[in-house]
Amino acid sequence: MSGADITDSDDGPLLEARGITKHFGTVIANDTVDLVVREGEIHALLGENGAGKSTLVKILYGILEPNGGDVLWRGRPVRLRAPSDAQALGIGMVFQHFSLFEALTVAENIALALPKGTPVRDVASRVREISRDYGLPLDPNRHVYSLSVGERQRIEIVRCLMQNPRLIIMDEPTAVLTPQEADKLFDTLVRLATEGCAILYISHRLEEVKRICSTATVLRRGKVVATCDPGRETAATLARMMVGADIAEVKPPGKHELGPVRLKVDRLSSTPEDPLGTALRDISFEVRGGEILGIAGVAGNGQEELFQALAGIVPASRPDTVTIDGNAVGRADINARRKLGAAFAPEERIGEAAVARFKLSDNVLLSGHATEHLVGNGIINSRTAKAYAAEIIQRFDVRVGSPDPEAGSLSGGNLQKFVVGREMRRDPGVFVLSQPTWGVDAGAAAVIRQALIDLAAAGSAVVVISQDLDEIFQIADSIAAISHGRLSAAHPARDMSMEKVGLLMGGVHASEPTEDSDAA
Numbered sequence: 161m162s163g164a165d166i167t168d169s170d171d172g173p174l175l176e177a178r179g180i181t182k183h184f185g186t187v188i189a190n191d192t193v194d195l196v197v198r199e200g201e202i203h204a205l206l207g208e209n210g211a212g213k214s215t216l217v218k219i220l221y222g223i224l225e226p227n228g229g230d231v232l233w234r235g236r237p238v239r240l241r242a243p244s245d246a247q248a249l250g251i252g253m254v255f256q257h258f259s260l261f262e263a264l265t266v267a268e269n270i271a272l273a274l275p276k277g278t279p280v281r282d283v284a285s286r287v288r289e290i291s292r293d294y295g296l297p298l299d300p301n302r303h304v305y306s307l308s309v310g311e312r313q314r315i316e317i318v319r320c321l322m323q324n325p326r327l328i329i330m331d332e333p334t335a336v337l338t339p340q341e342a343d344k345l346f347d348t349l350v351r352l353a354t355e356g357c358a359i360l361y362i363s364h365r366l367e368e369v370k371r372i373c374s375t376a377t378v379l380r381r382g383k384v385v386a387t388c389d390p391g392r393e394t395a396a397t398l399a400r401m402m403v404g405a406d407i408a409e410v411k412p413p414g415k416h417e418l419g420p421v422r423l424k425v426d427r428l429s430s431t432p433e434d435p436l437g438t439a440l441r442d443i444s445f446e447v448r449g450g451e452i453l454g455i456a457g458v459a460g461n462g463q464e465e466l467f468q469a470l471a472g473i474v475p476a477s478r479p480d481t482v483t484i485d486g487n488a489v490g491r492a493d494i495n496a497r498r499k500l501g502a503a504f505a506p507e508e509r510i511g512e513a514a515v516a517r518f519k520l521s522d523n524v525l526l527s528g529h530a531t532e533h534l535v536g537n538g539i540i541n542s543r544t545a546k547a548y549a550a551e552i553i554q555r556f557d558v559r560v561g562s563p564d565p566e567a568g569s570l571s572g573g574n575l576q577k578f579v580v581g582r583e584m585r586r587d588p589g590v591f592v593l594s595q596p597t598w599g600v601d602a603g604a605a606a607v608i609r610q611a612l613i614d615l616a617a618a619g620s621a622v623v624v625i626s627q628d629l630d631e632i633f634q635i636a637d638s639i640a641a642i643s644h645g646r647l648s649a650a651h652p653a654r655d656m657s658m659e660k661v662g663l664l665m666g667g668v669h670a671s672e673p674t675e676d677s678d679a680a
């Protein structure tokens with residue numbers, strides 16, 4: 161793409177949404193929303209969870225049809241019935257969850273998105289060109305399974321760029337990236353913007369919005385409540401626009417005595433069932449009562465496998481590989497571990513943590529049935545389950561359209577609040593969470609982080625597996641990093657810096673020799 165072929169239109173802004181309204185049953189997800197996106201601007205779309213951001217961009221990309229309002233492209237009304245209509249205009253979208261085939265190469269994956277019959281060889285040379293021009297290093301012949309999450313995202317971006325877009329929509333693109341990868345992405349976006357391409361950018365990370373976006377439209381409960389230049393705001397003023405009130409500051413864990421070891425992992429190694437998974441190699445650590453251990457790492461380095469081993473979803477080879485409050489549970493399943501007072505909140509909300517077609521009260525049963533008297537004599541106590549769901553909704557400010565909706569109708573961040581809240585209400589003695597605030601807005605993230613700090617202060621042992629280093633530094637007492645299935649030693653958070661953790665995430669410890677003593 162060259163800057164020369166992008167001409168400013170006298171007809172109107174690149175994209176304009178006028179009075180867009182979208183209902184889901186009784187929920188008004190977008191309420192007469194106006195939005196103007198101009199050529200060459202990086203435009204943030206901000207709002208707390210459930211504010212209507214995803215709904216709006218799905219309408220602009222032709223995935224959803226609005227109930228009312230108009231979309232104008234260069235001043236002319238357009239109807240977007242499918243993504244192909246949006247693409248034909250020059251609108252591209254980079255999704256948060258990538259739809260790539262692991263067993264195919266980069267070039268083969270991209271060819272699938274192009275008109276039939278485009279030779280893979282031609283695609284490969286275009287990929288090389290684009291990746292060189294935009295500073296997006298990508299080898300077209302590599303297989304997707306061998307790539308990091310950052311590299312996978314680059315495929316989506318290159319795929320998008322091959323269609324010569326005038327507007328790129330990005331939904332939380334940095335949530336899965338290391339700080340270094342995020343910096344590279346920002347360079348690319350700024351470069352694209354200089355060439356006239358517009359970017360509509362959804363992010364809950366307000367500091368990065370301040371850094372790269374020149375305009376922001378703020379949504380609250382489906383309505384536009386502000387447009388501003390984020391560079392002239394502080395993260396706090398932006399958050400206030402989103403929420404309509406000040407956000408509570410997370411109070412860092414004060415000095416406190418640690419209790420006895422509550423979770424112990426001893427020489428955990430594993431061979432993944434999934435050939436594309438990561439083998440865990442000789443992982444050992446301890447977490448005491450009162451302690452939050454933050455495990456940093458780029459996705460795909462064994463986090464999922466570690467979570468599954470801790471939760472008992474995949475049993476270890478020896479009972480004493482995992483010990484909870486002195487009980488050797490390495491071979492025990494998740495319910496046996498829950499009965500010992502442990503709780504687990506996985507990264508995947510739909511499928512693993514919650515069932516989309518179940519009501520929230522039924523989702524309470526999913527993890528609570530083993531421990532909470534929700535099932536007696538084979539009969540489900542649905543009244544109690546409903547009361548628990550209502551309690552979680554209230555405490556974690558889960559935004560719902562009706563008192564007990566299906567999990568699948570919640571926005572991503574609201575479902576995450578529900579899942580974390582469901583486990584938290586059981587006051588677990590050992591609590592393991594993966595990406596606890598992924599996709600959660602600043603206000604709700606503060607509530608979740610504070611709740612974890614308070615839980616630890618009351619004597620629980622907490623493990624937070626997270627790619628968000630700000631989060632780890634905000635809440636953890638000690639920090640380790642996982643890379644290529646190996647876990648570094650844990651260090652007190654006060655002795656760590658972003659750079660040190662970044663290096664560990666990059667695997668400086670992974671080449672240290674260790675004995676694989678527990679390979680299953």
Ligand SMILES: Nc1ncnc2c1ncn2[C@@H]1O[C@H](COP(=O)(O)OP(=O)(O)OP(=O)(O)O)[C@@H](O)[C@H]1O
Nearest residue numbers: 184189209210211212213214215569570571572573
């Ligand atoms: N398919 C659906 N069925 C019912 N309600 C829905 C559906 N999709 C979205 N909603 C509701 O519409 C509202 C807006 O949701 P949307 O996903 O657009 O919010 P968001 O701003 O993108 O939130 P998040 O930051 O959590 O992703 C929410 O109340 C949500 O529950």
